[in-house]
Amino acid sequence: MSLPRRDLFEIPEGVIYLDGNSLGPLPKAARAAMDRVVAEEWGGMLIRGWNAAGWMAQPARLGDRIGRMIGAPAGSVVVGDTLSIKVYQALASALEMRPDRRVILSDSGNFPTDLYMAEGLVRTLGRGHELRTPAPEDVLGAIDGTVAAVMLTEVDYRTGRRHDVAALSARAAEAGAVMIWDLAHSAGAIEVDVTASGCDFAVGCTYKYLNAGPGAPAFIYVRPDLAGRVRPALQGWLGHAAPFDFDPGYRAGAGIERMRVGTPPVLQMAALGAALDAWEGVDMAEIRAASIALSERFVAGMRAACPDLRLASPADPALRGSQVSFAHPEGYAIMQALIGRGVIGDFRAPDLLRFGFAPLYLGTEEIDRAVDVLAGIMRDGLWDRPAYRARAAVT
Amino acid sequence: MSLPRRDLFEIPEGVIYLDGNSLGPLPKAARAAMDRVVAEEWGGMLIRGWNAAGWMAQPARLGDRIGRMIGAPAGSVVVGDTLSIKVYQALASALEMRPDRRVILSDSGNFPTDLYMAEGLVRTLGRGHELRTPAPEDVLGAIDGTVAAVMLTEVDYRTGRRHDVAALSARAAEAGAVMIWDLAHSAGAIEVDVTASGCDFAVGCTYKYLNAGPGAPAFIYVRPDLAGRVRPALQGWLGHAAPFDFDPGYRAGAGIERMRVGTPPVLQMAALGAALDAWEGVDMAEIRAASIALSERFVAGMRAACPDLRLASPADPALRGSQVSFAHPEGYAIMQALIGRGVIGDFRAPDLLRFGFAPLYLGTEEIDRAVDVLAGIMRDGLWDRPAYRARAAVT
Numbered sequence: 001m002s003l004p005r006r007d008l009f010e011i012p013e014g015v016i017y018l019d020g021n022s023l024g025p026l027p028k029a030a031r032a033a034m035d036r037v038v039a040e041e042w043g044g045m046l047i048r049g050w051n052a053a054g055w056m057a058q059p060a061r062l063g064d065r066i067g068r069m070i071g072a073p074a075g076s077v078v079v080g081d082t083l084s085i086k087v088y089q090a091l092a093s094a095l096e097m098r099p100d101r102r103v104i105l106s107d108s109g110n111f112p113t114d115l116y117m118a119e120g121l122v123r124t125l126g127r128g129h130e131l132r133t134p135a136p137e138d139v140l141g142a143i144d145g146t147v148a149a150v151m152l153t154e155v156d157y158r159t160g161r162r163h164d165v166a167a168l169s170a171r172a173a174e175a176g177a178v179m180i181w182d183l184a185h186s187a188g189a190i191e192v193d194v195t196a197s198g199c200d201f202a203v204g205c206t207y208k209y210l211n212a213g214p215g216a217p218a219f220i221y222v223r224p225d226l227a228g229r230v231r232p233a234l235q236g237w238l239g240h241a242a243p244f245d246f247d248p249g250y251r252a253g254a255g256i257e258r259m260r261v262g263t264p265p266v267l268q269m270a271a272l273g274a275a276l277d278a279w280e281g282v283d284m285a286e287i288r289a290a291s292i293a294l295s296e297r298f299v300a301g302m303r304a305a306c307p308d309l310r311l312a313s314p315a316d317p318a319l320r321g322s323q324v325s326f327a328h329p330e331g332y333a334i335m336q337a338l339i340g341r342g343v344i345g346d347f348r349a350p351d352l353l354r355f356g357f358a359p360l361y362l363g364t365e366e367i368d369r370a371v372d373v374l375a376g377i378m379r380d381g382l383w384d385r386p387a388y389r390a391r392a393a394v395t
Numbered sequence: 396m397s398l399p400r401r402d403l404f405e406i407p408e409g410v411i412y413l414d415g416n417s418l419g420p421l422p423k424a425a426r427a428a429m430d431r432v433v434a435e436e437w438g439g440m441l442i443r444g445w446n447a448a449g450w451m452a453q454p455a456r457l458g459d460r461i462g463r464m465i466g467a468p469a470g471s472v473v474v475g476d477t478l479s480i481k482v483y484q485a486l487a488s489a490l491e492m493r494p495d496r497r498v499i500l501s502d503s504g505n506f507p508t509d510l511y512m513a514e515g516l517v518r519t520l521g522r523g524h525e526l527r528t529p530a531p532e533d534v535l536g537a538i539d540g541t542v543a544a545v546m547l548t549e550v551d552y553r554t555g556r557r558h559d560v561a562a563l564s565a566r567a568a569e570a571g572a573v574m575i576w577d578l579a580h581s582a583g584a585i586e587v588d589v590t591a592s593g594c595d596f597a598v599g600c601t602y603k604y605l606n607a608g609p610g611a612p613a614f615i616y617v618r619p620d621l622a623g624r625v626r627p628a629l630q631g632w633l634g635h636a637a638p639f640d641f642d643p644g645y646r647a648g649a650g651i652e653r654m655r656v657g658t659p660p661v662l663q664m665a666a667l668g669a670a671l672d673a674w675e676g677v678d679m680a681e682i683r684a685a686s687i688a689l690s691e692r693f694v695a696g697m698r699a700a701c702p703d704l705r706l707a708s709p710a711d712p713a714l715r716g717s718q719v720s721f722a723h724p725e726g727y728a729i730m731q732a733l734i735g736r737g738v739i740g741d742f743r744a745p746d747l748l749r750f751g752f753a754p755l756y757l758g759t760e761e762i763d764r765a766v767d768v769l770a771g772i773m774r775d776g777l778w779d780r781p782a783y784r785a786r787a788a789v790t
Binding site: 010012015017019022023025026030031034035038039041042043044046047048049050055081082083084085088092096108111112113115116117119120121123124125126127133205207213214215216217218231232233234235236237238240243244245246247248249250261262263264265266267268269271339344346348349 | 405407410412414417418420421425426429430433434436437438439441442443444445450476477478479480483487491503506507508510511512514515516518519520521522528600602608609610611612613626627628629630631632633635638639640641642643644645656657658659660661662663664666734739741743744
């Protein structure tokens with residue numbers, strides 16, 4: 001293969017897209033795939049699509065395809081719901097596996113929804129569980145025999161800082177804690193090997209680096225030797241051993257199937273399938289190398305051209321995911337000025353400009369051009385306008 | 396208006412579709428709506444679609460449109476997730492509202508996923524709650540001061556039998572129990588007035604009579620005076636008061652917004668929007684009258700032409716939803732023979748043939764033709780073939 005595969009994506013004329021860490025661009029094939037599932041399958045097959053078009057098997061089939069990108073064996077990943085729901089499923093099962101422990105260990109850099117879902121579960125359980133959120137660098141030392149579950153996001157959504165998955169997973173195993181990895185900013189971004197890590201659960205989303213579209217479903221991995229023993233908290237009918245028997249009582253489906261909940265989002269899954277096609281034959285090691293080359297080039301360019309923007313990500317690319325962030329007190333307005341000129345990144349309060357690097361559709365030309373545009377904005381103070389300072393609802 | 400609005404739907408040539416109670420047909424406008432959101436919004440706006448295309452506000456906006464069909468005021472319904480998840484949210488909140496009570500009262504005719512989700516919640520809570528499932532006709536008498544929540548589906552998915560919403564809701568209120576209605580087979584099918592019922596929660600799906608497509612999102616209603624006090628068990632970031640502040644701690648959003656969980660399924664919501672367009676200006680009383688006329692015509696036709704098929708639904712149309720079911724020991728093979736001839740209903744074990752009536756796209760011609768085809772199958776024993784007896788995974 002050769003990167004980038006820009007021609008597989010619909011990138012608007014004049015746009016340099018450095019926000020694939022938030023929402024990936026449209027794979028050209030997804031448009032036709034969506035129209036086909038809408039017109040031919042829903043329209044033409046109607047209810048028969050569940051069998052004839054294989055809708056029912058899609059969550060496992062797509063899960064297997066994602067599994068190949070994260071080192072998970074066939075039959076250990078399933079697609080559905082949102083990442084928040086998948087976090088809840090993993091954590092609820094984890095706590096049930098460790099009835100004598102009361103600590104959920106996360107970190108202060110985790111994505112808020114993971115912490116909110118944990119908080120909600122703790123309150124719902126009402127059994128005195130405690131959610132601890134030390135600084136990311138203090139997590140390793142905080143894993144001890146009181147910890148029921150370690151729940152971490154590998155790559156920090158703000159800075160791109162990357163956790164040491166191997167060391168943390170090993171420490172969790174040693175302490176008898178259940179290990180849950182959130183791969184939201186990892187899947188499709190960096191090399192992931194859930195099997196090698198030995199973790200118990202992994203969850204992630206598909207609308208970032210996997211490019212499956214806004215609101216695309218999430219995924220969950222359960223270690224194969226564990227999957228048949230996990231007790232789902234969210235006992236939906238499609239996780240039942242025989243959903244169409246309509247038994248009054250729940251019997252958990254085989255292995256990972258039990259992590260399915262309700263009716264799968266068939267239309268969104270069509271987009272996901274097309275998005276995964278763009279990954280066929282891609283070597284994640286090559287993606288990682290290309291991502292590092294792009295981000296290092298960006299960081300070097302910024303250092304030279306935009307010295308007022310402070311690198312907020314680890315300087316060592318091995319310690320970050322596939323994004324870099326820069327801090328500036330006027331970060332919001334600067335990002336709006338940048339977006340106004342066709343270079344799309346995003347902003348996270350209080351002062352972070354985020355830039356994601358997706359080698360599938362980005363090359364050195366885009367990186368150099370982005371630096372140039374940003375340098376021009378900084379040099380001429382072009383960000384200092386009321387229109388760029390006015391905050392939108394979603395940033 | 397005049398019914399039916401057949402021209403708004405894509406019904407394959409030669410097909411008579413009596414399975415809209417399971418999956419509604421494709422509204423013609425949904426195809427273009429999907430393509431537009433994929434190409435123009437996702438493709439053209441990329442991340443900017445959250446603001447520019449109003450993706451973030453869609454769950455509430457679509458919720459308001461559904462609200463108008465079920466007697467819910469603006470700002471009391473929100474769309475997202477699956478019905479299983481919405482059942483869980485409602486029930487978990489309900490149990491938290493009645494900490495001193497331990498009984499969840501449902502019935503043996505409820506759709507299995509509602510019971511499974513309740514069972515899973517009971518086990519997760521581990522506080523000795525009990526799920527009771529008397530026969531549907533015994534529920535009213537079983538509501539007493541020990542019941543924390545009454546969780547019922549208005550229309551039975553097998554027989555179409557309809558609960559007395561007013562009487563049950565009143566009895567629940569009197570007993571101090573939280574009332575949760577599952578409107579899966581009600582929304583778009585019959586007249587619903589959640590406000591008049593006084594119920595606390597209502598949930599439903601949009602892929603049946605609302606025609607929003609396979610895997611379309613669910614909805615939840617919370618009574619307005621209650622919404623600001625409900626504590627969500629599933630504390631997702633999009634139910635937070637200020638999701639984009641990325642606070643480490645959860646603060647519930649205003650009113651119904653707190654029942655949102657994760658990132659909404661933007662692409663599926665586009666189909667839902669187009670599907671709801673087909674309902675604009677429709678009077679639910681007129682729909683109900685037309686549905687009864689169609690089902691009564693069907694029942695009368697069947698009585699005359701197919702005496703071997705026994706009506707398994709209430710004979711009084713006031714006591715059923717918008718479907719009728721007939722029982723026959725060879726029901727499965729009979730339904731396959733029928734589907735093979737373009738008349739699509741479905742089968743539920745052990746012996747039920749189900750037929751749904753959706754006056755938006757069905758008229759008397761379709762009903763008469765369906766009866767004729769079925770009569771021919773029965774008269775000539777056309778169902779008695781190995782191909783029709785072979786069971787598919789999903790029926």
